[in-house]
Amino acid sequence: MTLVPLETALERLLEDARPLSASESVALHEAYGRVLAEPVAALRTQPPFDASAMDGYAVRGADAGVAGNRLSVIGEVAAGGTFPGTVGAGECVRIFTGAPLPAGADTVVIQEDVTVVSPGMVELREPTRAGRNVRGAGLDFVEGDLLIDKGQLLGPSSLSLAASANHPRLCVVKRPLVAIIATGDELRAPGSTLGPGQIISSNAYGVAALARAAGAEVLDLGIAPDSRDAIAALVKKAVAAGADVIVTLGGASVGDHDLVHEVLTGEGMTLDFWKIAMRPGKPLMFGRMGDIRCIGLPGNPVASLVCSQLFLKPLLARLGGRPFRQDMRTARLGARMPANDRRQDYVRARIDELDGELVATPFDLQDSSMLRVLAASGGLIVRAPFAPASDAGEACQVLMLG
Template sequence: MALMPVDEALRRILEGAAPPAEPEVLPLSKTYGRVLARDILALRTHPPFAASAMDGYAVQASEAIAGAKLKLQGEAAAGHAFDGPLAPGSAIRIFTGAPVPEGADAILIQENAEKLDDGLVLVNEAPEEGRYIRPAGVDFTEGRTGLAKGRFLDPGAITFAAAMSHAELPVVRKPRVAILATGDELRLPGQVLGPGQIIASNTFGVAALAKAAGAEVIDLGIAIDRMDALDEALDTAIAQEADVLVTIGGASVGDHDLVQKALTGRGMALDFWKIAMRPGKPLMSGKLGGMRVLGLPGNPASSLVCAHLFLEPLLTRLGGLPDPDRIRTAILSTDVPENDLRQDYLRSDLDTGADGELIATPSPRQDSSLMKVFADARCLIIRPPFAAAAKAGSTCEVMVLRD
């Protein structure tokens, strides 16, 4: 099978990826960070009455001229409306949020008035008609769309939903991602290693990336290199209705690489399994029934680079979130050599220059098995296939990994 270009591989992985049709309905208090699955309408009008926007006095503007003395008729506070209309020649003490009494058309703010000892209010500066009055429905009205489908539920949106009297909201269900590490040589962190064994570290980084992309993670653990172990893990992924199965390692076609064989034996439609990129050439993509399958390479840098490039955008599409925005333009701090037919992703540091431009410095060591190099990297310098040698000071494209 020929090596597939990165852009074509991403297009095929994302093809048809969309949130599930059925939403999940959650209490409002549990919706932060989720995505609204459909439009929601206002269940009430706000404010439901004309309300005062300031502390002061509710008056008739035509009577409240400078120097006038108005009779103090009563008081209106938030939650305690004045019972009755404003009488001629009178003023009603009013506080922010209180309903404006019938007959009043202006608010004489307290800074422009003086309360006299004989129960009168002196107007020092005449108010404007309608000033400091919030009309009924000025914010939103019952039956109108308040929040649109696809809205990310941040604090402002949640506050608005609460104000519209929604106790629960329909949200996009989180995509379920089953993650399976494979290999006889793998052991969990903290376990004693035997000869030739290593720690299964990739699972934890890929799971963290999946959660950050809004997914629910199903940990399938480690499957040894036997068909029955792989079949058991696949049964679990299917039983738990995973939207995406991510395998780590074993997806090539060597004598000990059984993942692809196990999946195709269960009916997986294999799309591709080789990409023209470095690191991450042996990436597998396919579908097993309604479950998407993404086979990541076993080397840590390869696994995580592929997870950023392909798994993260797949999960955000399935979860209704915006596509990741990680690509920036930077300046090379050092010369880089010409490239071959595979698109390179160089683990690199990223600094900010004196005039604000980003400066990328590739690590001198790019072996895909080196975990510290990836952990220290702030970005990946992207080198297209057959790119000519580039000098220090020239521009390059980078994928930002962390700020």
């Protein structure tokens, strides 16, 4: 089978991916990082009254403009309270930040500009312009105002805004559900005692973390042995659970025990592409089972995680209505690199900053089974197919990790 160029594979994977139509109502404290499915309009006016912006004295503007004026203090009002009377000429009310402005007053003189002459009497040390230090009703928003557009990713300020507008819940886009199925007779869960020929199953944990980082929910269906019936049973569970994406780990190559393609096809998957011109990650598989997208990731741990970064994350972001772009940066090579072959290469590299520039130094060992090297990598040097040899100090493109 001809190797599919990476850009072509990504285009085909994303070409008809749209935000999921389903939505759900969630409490505000659960809405952080979710995508808004319906616009948010103000249910109230904020502030709902003319309010003091400072601690000081509420006065008429006509009495505030002359230093030396003496005013009678006729009461006090704090946030949460009201003053029952009206401020007249030569009068003021002691007021605190957030309190409603008393009737008759339109200005607040800050307490630093006032001298207390005697109990019940103050003198203005500095003139204050009429209307100063007052937050007018509706300064922030008025009931009915559109505050947050549909499709916005909800962050701290937008959640506080929705709360201020009196929304206890928000309607958000449903998170894509990703079902993960690891395959292989040799795999055992972390913490297991290993027998001959067995290894620990590690890929699902990193893939699940990348999926959650893209806004998805994850259903880990565990490990299926190299059995058509066992793999098919977990695929059926994924379908029954309403998975939007089924991710298989391993078993998608061409060996006698690589059964994933056969099983998925038997369950109704139409293959779109298989085998990508990239390193690591050549045996990536993609197909559709109705509305469910199926991604067969390589079994090698590094290849599995690199493919998840390049293919799974943008797909999940698109399905969840979230913005996404790979963090690509320009750096200088920290070591010479040989010419590349026909596959796009993602080279694990240490990333340092020197004199304001990023320096990407490739690790000597690049085997796709070596998670320790990937964990130590700050980024992946991207080498185009047939890229010529490059010397240390030359510019390169780096896909940043983490």
